Amino acid sequence: MSDDYTRISEAEYRKLVFQLRGQFLAILNVFRCYGMDAYIDTAVIECTTVAENFGMALRGKRKPIHILHEPKRRAIE
Numbered sequence: 001m002s003d004d005y006t007r008i009s010e011a012e013y014r015k016l017v018f019q020l021r022g023q024f025l026a027i028l029n030v031f032r033c034y035g036m037d038a039y040i041d042t043a044v045i046e047c048t049t050v051a052e053n054f055g056m057a058l059r060g061k062r063k064p065i066h067i068l069h070e071p072k073r074r075a076i077e
Contacts, residue, residue: 021048 008016024044031040046067053065 017048017052020051024048 021044024047025040028040028043049067050065053063053067056063057065
């Protein structure tokens with residue numbers, strides 16, 4: 001397997017993860033008007049973790065990208 005990706009510094013990595021979280025927050029912010037604040041904050045953390053795992057998998061790290069083993073319950077249940 002060829003290494004087509006260059007490794008970035010830890011500071012650059014943290015900056016990118018911060019930007020990723022910000023983008024998830026911006027996308028999901030519309031749901032705050034429905035009183036789903038706690039769910040949005042949790043979803044952003046989980047989506048960021050999945051995205052990080054996906055990035056590692058792309059670079060050859062043998063790690064599953066999923067973090068949930070079953071669907072989450074709906075907020076109104």
